[in-house]
Amino acid sequence: MGCLDDGHFAVEIENGVSIGHDGVLLGNEGGGVIEDAVKILLDGLGEDVNREGLRKTPLRVAKALREGTRGYRQKVKDIVQGALFPEAGLENRVGYAGGTGGLVIVRDLDLFSYCESCLLPFQVKCHVGYVPSGERVVGLSKLSRVTDVFAKRLQEPQRLADEVCSALHQGIKPAGVATILQCTHIHFPDIESVFLDSNHQGWVKVLVSSGSGVFENKTADVWDDFFSLLKFRGIDMDKIHFREPSDQCWCPSQSGKVSSKIGPVSPVMITAVASIIKSLGEDPLREELIGTPSRFVKWLMNFQNSNFDMKLNGFLCGGSVNEEVNFNNKKISSELNIPFWSQCEHHLLPFHGVTHIGYLMSDGFNPIGKPLLQSIVHFYGFKLQVQERLTRQIAETLSPLLGGDVIVVVEASHTCMISRGIEKFGSSTATIAVLGRFSTDPIARASFLQSIPSPTLSGQQ
Amino acid sequence: MGCLDDGHFAVEIENGVSIGHDGVLLGNEGGGVIEDAVKILLDGLGEDVNREGLRKTPLRVAKALREGTRGYRQKVKDIVQGALFPEAGLENRVGYAGGTGGLVIVRDLDLFSYCESCLLPFQVKCHVGYVPSGERVVGLSKLSRVTDVFAKRLQEPQRLADEVCSALHQGIKPAGVATILQCTHIHFPDIESVFLDSNHQGWVKVLVSSGSGVFENKTADVWDDFFSLLKFRGIDMDKIHFREPSDQCWCPSQSGKVSSKIGPVSPVMITAVASIIKSLGEDPLREELIGTPSRFVKWLMNFQNSNFDMKLNGFLCGGSVNEEVNFNNKKISSELNIPFWSQCEHHLLPFHGVTHIGYLMSDGFNPIGKPLLQSIVHFYGFKLQVQERLTRQIAETLSPLLGGDVIVVVEASHTCMISRGIEKFGSSTATIAVLGRFSTDPIARASFLQSIPSPTLSGQQ
The missing domain is CATH 3.30.1130.10 (GTP cyclohydrolase I, C-terminal domain/NADPH-dependent 7-cyano-7-deazaguanine reductase, N-terminal domain)
Incomplete structure (x- = not known):
């Protein structure tokens, strides 16, 4: 599994309706594994997997996860190729424009991705731009589409920014690419701390950026142009602290606080989550993913059936x-x-x-x-x-x-x-x-x- | 063509990549007709259909139009069935809640639709709600999905609101359904009037509503509850004038003002647009569509190659x-x-x-x-x-x-x-x-x- 050669989108449709060209694959391979794993998780929560509201939940979760991680089955090449257009630059003057050196930015793209630390979706507001080179521009929607390919995987904000930047650089071959992502991760209190902390903040936010070519140097003048173009859309970069590589992992599940009410985490449930990760085409032994099944189960146990x-x-x-x-x-x-x-x-x-x-x-x-x-x-x-x-x-x-x-x-x-x-x-x-x-x-x-x-x-x- | 039995989504993918299960259909039937028609339109604009930027435009337009009108090929039944969940109401008390009588609203759904008067897309901010009955609720996302089925057709705001309302009523069998649509249509000046009217408003906006069952009477108390739930999301219905059935057609192309610079409209181009409408599964002779090809061509001629x-x-x-x-x-x-x-x-x-x-x-x-x-x-x-x-x-x-x-x-x-x-x-x-x-x-x-x-x-x- 992992990478198919075609770039088909698998759109979520519930209730047994097929989900596009790779629907069969879903049913026979990844889907079955995920469905079985979800049944184990529901059982571990003390739920009756046959009650009406839950009966199709394993199917729905499998389809949602496959759709939400469709980026593993897409190739940037298929998206960018054929959407590169020759666009004359300014040949006879001193300056930059058109296909040569004039900054092109798409702002405020709303996306979501999956947190590799806890498997919950997180929201992304993406600003992406490039400086054309070689009298060549790319269709504007492709900046959104390529970003989405990498968002629809298990991700971490900085890696997402870097991968988008690098993929666009390879695809467009411009003078440089810049990405800025405003990421918002849900931050649930656990069932114990929610009573103690009435000012609990429901969100964790981070801002990350990545740059290639003329944007590689973070102090380059062209970044000022980029920030200016964001600023007069109401996005004030001066007020925002960019995340440093040394900063702690952003995912709230990494903070380590676990309710004492939850007790030891079921190894069966952890194995089930690891099998889900594997069936999505990821390696559950990749360093960043090793603790993920356990963190997901701990979080899930906040919702167990209780008195x-x-x-x-x-x-x-x-x-x-x-x-x-x-x-x-x-x-x-x-x-x-x-x-x-x-x-x-x-x-x-x-x-x-x-x-x-x-x-x-x-x-x-x-x-x-x-x-x-x-x-x-x-x-x-x-x-x-x-x-x-x-x-x-x-x-x-x-x-x-x-x-x-x-x-x-x-x-x-x-x-x-x-x-x-x-x-x-x-x-x-x-x-x-x-x-x-x-x-x-x-x-x-x-x-x-x-x-x-x-x-x-x-x-x- | 028209209605297929499956509810597959055909997602736009450019540059020759297939667009889902009915991609073949697109290529062989509707797509070919639209592509030929678009070539005629480009030619009529004085453009070279073989220049690099335009070479794949007929293909792109065909795919975008098919994707944008996929609602003709979807059935509400497929979406709602299987997403109806039994949810106990309040049996032993005086009151309404859960699956019986407690209002359920989804607010601020962003959609787009195509104006049947001029073929341009228009934006829709949709608020939709229903009052459950028979201890039965519908999956929340289905309110969005069903709305989208009717939005993805050639539409007029009031009919869109009515069709969504009626389809949800039939599908969910609730005590009543309410829809409120805030529609925004682009309003281009023509190349002549743009120089004369420096305060040209770039948008035409209308607000429409539709109600069934307990919402059928526009003065029913339940509408007040609905408006209140919108109001404290910052949507103030008191300030907005609802469109009356007697009001003029909202589409700016119906205002009749046409630049004298454009001259007589080419019958070949009009025939081409009519063939596009037909290939989408619509009847070009339906009353509301008769003038559409001519209006679209008149609008398009604002963009002809000129000196x-x-x-x-x-x-x-x-x-x-x-x-x-x-x-x-x-x-x-x-x-x-x-x-x-x-x-x-x-x-x-x-x-x-x-x-x-x-x-x-x-x-x-x-x-x-x-x-x-x-x-x-x-x-x-x-x-x-x-x-x-x-x-x-x-x-x-x-x-x-x-x-x-x-x-x-x-x-x-x-x-x-x-x-x-x-x-x-x-x-x-x-x-x-x-x-x-x-x-x-x-x-x-x-x-x-x-x-x-x-x-x-x-x-x-």
Whole structure:
């Protein structure tokens, strides 16, 4: 496996529909291995692999992974060749332009890649440019396409930048190539630390660059031109610290903190993840990948099927209410923007965002506090979930504690909406559950909904 | 042709690489017809269809059009079936949630579609939601996928909203479906009016909605919930005028103004465009499509190969300089944000943006005015182009008029970067040409580049 000779795109299509020319290959080779491995992982999480929501999850995960790592089966040569166009330079004057020396930049390409340290997708905003040489330019979309070939592999930001740079240099043979990547990696708290660290930052961000030819020297003037062209698009390089080669690995899974609640990691699950990596065409013994199966399993175990009491323990106390809206003789109390982290049971991919909770109470009565609300949200978040069920479960659990009139809104970004061939980067999902008076009284609903401010999802690019 | 039974995605890949399972079909049936038609159009524009940049344009256009209208060959049933999941509702309480009655919304889906009035792509920001019923929810990504099936056809905003709404209603069988589309259509001036209307708005925008079931009544309370969920994502529906059925067709090509310079439209070209529409599986005699070939050709003729004198006529006068930056004993004069419109010769798709021009002059000397700069930009814009060449040609033309020290920056959004399977919605391209002192003096370059403010491309979503 590994490299096929053709450059076909395998677009994710779920539910048994074929995924393009190499669909057969997927079904017979890589796909089967991944599906079996995913069944082992689900079993290790204490899940019933035959329940309705999970039954096709192994198939869906296999297809998503094959699609997300299609770069292993693509060749830059096929993309760039035939998209090189002769373009006259400036022959009779002193200067650079056209096919000779005039900088060409494509900015703000949204991509995603897979972190080789933990197997989670990470987002990439890519800026790529080159200085033409030999009166030859490349079709602009090819800068995006070539970047995507290397993004769709197990990656690390600096290597991704270097590989794109080097591939474009070889393909276009320009005076130089420059790449700047703004990478954003999801940073889940584990189920233990989430209760201790209320200011947990949901993202890790790094900025990396790579340059060839005239860009090889990081202090070359041509880099100033490049930065200027980014700057007046609102990207201020002066304010950003570029990552140094000596900096620690960026992946949060490398920080080493593991919840003591998780216990020893199952060797069977680790072997299953290693078999997935191998079936993608990678070498699980490559230095950077050796610890990956173990890190992935440790992370996954945050979402194991577990019981309620363990987590609510110690949090059953009252507290102050953040927001109040007068509503007839009662007040709408609300707790807005409670962060949550969860794992989509259809694709084994993270989704995360905020929960807004409202409830109707007689004047002054306030039975529970923010910590309890938070722990209920976290309890239902840290498992294999779908957003609709998460919303309902939070509402149903709160209802007896809060007098029955409850509204819950969950807003989330789903990793499965940016990976898997969907690639809807800016999209977000909202779900509502309404109980008691909120289900019958549109004015009560509207009063609560209007009290929600307009933030962007925290840390979102 | 028309509807195939499978739902395969045909992803655009250029330069002779196959495009998926129906690649053969493309080559033998639809593709050949479109390629022949595109050759006729290029010929009608006075172009040499064998010159290097255009040689593969017919093939590229055929593939892009087939990819951009793949919705004709997809079935919603294949996408939704098997992605319906049982999800318990709230059985023992008064309320709505989970699989029963709790609103589910996906916001900010970026798509593009093709305008049936003029065949140009238009951008769509889609918000779609439904109220589950029967304890059944649909995979979130399917809302995006089904929308895309109808977007990838020749469309009109209201029909697109209605078709998506109706297809999701049939597929999910929910209590109701709601769609809101923010559509943005490029609005080119023609080569005549661009000189007269310096405030030309580059976009036409409309907002449409459609609702089924509980959303059928536009004043239903559930619409308020829907709007609230959009509002706190920064989308303020109160400020937006929804399009009424009685409103005029939104497509700017329907306004009827045609440059007198273009002359009678070639029947051969019109027949060629009609054959393209037919080969996509559409009926060129459908009422809304009857005038489309003629409108497309009229628009295309703005980009015919033409001579210089005609356009510069009347504009060779001096004028004031907008910006000045002191630079040693000379001054860098600059004219920033001159809009331009052009047509990508590789894909016959529009690109547009702004040009920044800087030149070095002795104190007080100012040979030409903004009108001349604008007409030179427009002259090189209104033809089949590539951005690199456009930048160089503007610089070369200005050099003898401005004393030889010239810098030109072109910033553009390329329609070919959002359609054709690339779909990089936020991306933009920048090119530089430098002549004389600007090519040798990095401080001069930096002084000019730093003087460019940070606008977003005008009118951009």
